[in-house]
Amino acid sequence: MNTLAAIxxxxxxxxxxxxLPKPGDWSRTEEPVREPADGEILVKVLYLSxxxxxxxxxxxxxxxxxxxxxxxxxxxxxxxxVIASRSPHFAxxxxxxxxxxxxxxxxxRADDKLAGVARIDPQLAPLPVWLNALGMPGMTGxxxxxxxxxxxxxxxxxxxxxxxxxxxxxxxVARHLGCRAIGIAGGRDKCDFVVNELGFDxxxxxxxxxxxxxxxxxxxxxxxxxxxxxxxEILDTVLTRINFKARIxxxxxxxxxxxxxxVKGPSNYLSLLVNRARMEGMVVFDFAERYQExxxxxxxxxxxxxxxxxxxxxxxLDQFPAALLMLFxxxxxxxxxxxxxxx
Amino acid sequence: MNTLAAIxxxxxxxxxxxxLPKPGDWSRTEEPVREPADGEILVKVLYLSxxxxxxxxxxxxxxxxxxxxxxxxxxxxxxxxVIASRSPHFAxxxxxxxxxxxxxxxxxRADDKLAGVARIDPQLAPLPVWLNALGMPGMTGxxxxxxxxxxxxxxxxxxxxxxxxxxxxxxxVARHLGCRAIGIAGGRDKCDFVVNELGFDxxxxxxxxxxxxxxxxxxxxxxxxxxxxxxxEILDTVLTRINFKARIxxxxxxxxxxxxxxVKGPSNYLSLLVNRARMEGMVVFDFAERYQExxxxxxxxxxxxxxxxxxxxxxxLDQFPAALLMLFxxxxxxxxxxxxxxx
Numbered sequence: 001m002n003t004l005a006a007i008x009x010x011x012x013x014x015x016x017x018x019x020l021p022k023p024g025d026w027s028r029t030e031e032p033v034r035e036p037a038d039g040e041i042l043v044k045v046l047y048l049s050x051x052x053x054x055x056x057x058x059x060x061x062x063x064x065x066x067x068x069x070x071x072x073x074x075x076x077x078x079x080x081x082v083i084a085s086r087s088p089h090f091a092x093x094x095x096x097x098x099x100x101x102x103x104x105x106x107x108x109r110a111d112d113k114l115a116g117v118a119r120i121d122p123q124l125a126p127l128p129v130w131l132n133a134l135g136m137p138g139m140t141g142x143x144x145x146x147x148x149x150x151x152x153x154x155x156x157x158x159x160x161x162x163x164x165x166x167x168x169x170x171x172x173v174a175r176h177l178g179c180r181a182i183g184i185a186g187g188r189d190k191c192d193f194v195v196n197e198l199g200f201d202x203x204x205x206x207x208x209x210x211x212x213x214x215x216x217x218x219x220x221x222x223x224x225x226x227x228x229x230x231x232x233e234i235l236d237t238v239l240t241r242i243n244f245k246a247r248i249x250x251x252x253x254x255x256x257x258x259x260x261x262x263v264k265g266p267s268n269y270l271s272l273l274v275n276r277a278r279m280e281g282m283v284v285f286d287f288a289e290r291y292q293e294x295x296x297x298x299x300x301x302x303x304x305x306x307x308x309x310x311x312x313x314x315x316x317l318d319q320f321p322a323a324l325l326m327l328f329x330x331x332x333x334x335x336x337x338x339x340x341x342x343x
Numbered sequence: 344m345n346t347l348a349a350i351x352x353x354x355x356x357x358x359x360x361x362x363l364p365k366p367g368d369w370s371r372t373e374e375p376v377r378e379p380a381d382g383e384i385l386v387k388v389l390y391l392s393x394x395x396x397x398x399x400x401x402x403x404x405x406x407x408x409x410x411x412x413x414x415x416x417x418x419x420x421x422x423x424x425v426i427a428s429r430s431p432h433f434a435x436x437x438x439x440x441x442x443x444x445x446x447x448x449x450x451x452r453a454d455d456k457l458a459g460v461a462r463i464d465p466q467l468a469p470l471p472v473w474l475n476a477l478g479m480p481g482m483t484g485x486x487x488x489x490x491x492x493x494x495x496x497x498x499x500x501x502x503x504x505x506x507x508x509x510x511x512x513x514x515x516v517a518r519h520l521g522c523r524a525i526g527i528a529g530g531r532d533k534c535d536f537v538v539n540e541l542g543f544d545x546x547x548x549x550x551x552x553x554x555x556x557x558x559x560x561x562x563x564x565x566x567x568x569x570x571x572x573x574x575x576e577i578l579d580t581v582l583t584r585i586n587f588k589a590r591i592x593x594x595x596x597x598x599x600x601x602x603x604x605x606v607k608g609p610s611n612y613l614s615l616l617v618n619r620a621r622m623e624g625m626v627v628f629d630f631a632e633r634y635q636e637x638x639x640x641x642x643x644x645x646x647x648x649x650x651x652x653x654x655x656x657x658x659x660l661d662q663f664p665a666a667l668l669m670l671f672x673x674x675x676x677x678x679x680x681x682x683x684x685x686x
Contacts, residue, residue: 270599
């Protein structure tokens with residue numbers, strides 16, 4: 001391929017959003033594709049991951065990762081094909097996952113630590129799955145549940161955002177560990193999917209039923225592990241139903257990310273005291289050394305048919321700003337992925 | 344002693360308080376002292392412990408211990424002298440600690456599990472200290488810090504209510520473990536005491552200075568363990584200064600116990616995620632089997648002079664309702680104790 005002839009379209013952060021990101025918070029740029037220098041590879045981006053965490057990356061201030069700078073290409077995980085390589089570790093035609101950013105082409109060092117370039121095997125699962133169960137969300141669910149939640153067989157594991165990328169993995173891993181897996185999701189369709197397709201033991205439709213009643217019905221023996229992706233009122237209500245020595249994994253708080261008022265703290269946090277329970281935060285990057293371990297396990301389950309995934313694929317780099325908003329409105333059904341180019 | 348002639352004065356819970364307990368929430372009763380039956384002992388109560396947790400015991404509803412029933416003698420820990428015994432385990436003249444309740448005499452089984460009758464040694468430390476560092480608050484501070492907070496030498500341990508019963512112990516145990524101990528207390532006198540008498544490395548007067556500035560000054564390397572006795576705004580501010588893998592011990596929330604509006608949840612709880620930190624509740628009763636271990640260690644420090652205690656002693660059973668309010672106004676200086684009778 002004559003990459004010099006190609007143009008790289010990009011989406012950059014133009015302004016720090018207040019509340020939900022607006023169209024004017026983004027700028028679109030194009031520049032010639034950069035040829036790889038020694039040690040670098042050039043990746044054609046095929047799919048991009050859309051994640052709630054992106055909203056946090058757009059804010060100024062200290063967090064677990066530096067914010068995206070104004071004018072920078074928006075950070076995003078992607079999968080793509082190596083189309084030129086000057087690294088001994090990757091060959092043209094290899095498929096990789098990496099923090100490519102919201103653009104059509106990524107050129108960078110094959111050993112760039114932040115980018116985290118890793119070879120992926122499209123034979124094991126289709127490319128979008130490498131942004132889902134075999135990518136960051138899967139790693140988040142797997143290690144968050146097994147290392148922070150640490151459920152024992154027979155315990156009840158509850159997860160919010162159950163039809164979403166992380167939630168899918170949490171519930172299915174819980175089932176594989178011999179736990180009772182209960183989801184919380186918005187809408188009948190999502191709940192049906194979670195139970196009928198993913199094999200959860202139950203799912204509470206928080207949009208159409210009372211969460212309190214749902215918890216009584218589906219978690220009659222209380223909640224041993226709650227994997228929280230949403231925060232807000234849902235976290236607060238779950239706190240009233242946790243068991244002695246329960247563990248709450250704080251993975252995210254999508255309900256609060258676009259707040260223009262202070263985050264709603266969990267009013268019932270003293271339930272931690274009464275129940276000698278633990279609430280602990282997790283960030284997937286801490287487990288980077290062990291991703292391969294989880295990929296092997298989940299990959300095997302996928303091939304056996306005992307682990308399902310669902311992606312919600314939106315077409316076209318141009319759709320990035322609109323697609324991101326779908327996450328915060330709960331409009332995606334399954335892991336939200338942007339298709340940038342044909343494989 | 345002819346105990347049949349004696350009258351037992353009592354303070355009972357007459358109504359469930361809304362907000363701060365009012366005089367009308369209590370009733371005073373008297374009844375003849377009951378002689379011990381087989382296996383029982385009769386204890387003359389000398390000192391009673393006044394604790395923030397009492398406010399929780401007055402509320403209806405599920406907690407870590409059943410509420411005090413309406414019309415029942417108010418629950419309280421006490422120390423006293425055995426004045427009649429029909430148990431082989433205790434002799435007349437023994438000093439004991441037990442959940443005696445707010446009354447002058449307690450008659451009950453020597454092996455009553457809830458009452459937790461234990462022999463104490465007035466030679467090791469004066470009786471009020473057995474309601475402080477060698478009693479529940481000391482056990483709470485010792486096991487909460489060592490088993491839940493688990494600080495390592497060189498780490499910064501921060502404790503609120505530092506001049507109070509639990510706080511005194513937490514900071515001094517932290518110092519003994521080689522940690523930097525910083526307190527939070529209300530008023531210059533309390534802060535001076537915490538630093539000059541108890542040997543903390545620093546103390547922030549939250550009533551007269553900005554907690555945020557105080558934390559920057561006294562915890563320049565952040566907070567590794569925060570032992571929280573107060574909740575509310577203080578917990579929320581501390582959350583902004585915790586370190587990677589910090590541990591927050593939720594021991595109590597005195598600022599919230601008399602709320603008539605919902606408890607203020609910690610708005611900055613997502614700092615747990617950013618810092619992969621843990622917030623965990625503790626209840627001292629879980630460590631009952633190990634009290635002797637802590638009593639030996641702290642008792643030895645007291646005798647060596649490397650551990651100080653301070654009690655604030657109020658005279659007379661009649662003063663119970665008024666004394667309890669002192670806790671919630673922060674008017675006590677040191678562990679608050681009610682003297683019921685001369686030793």
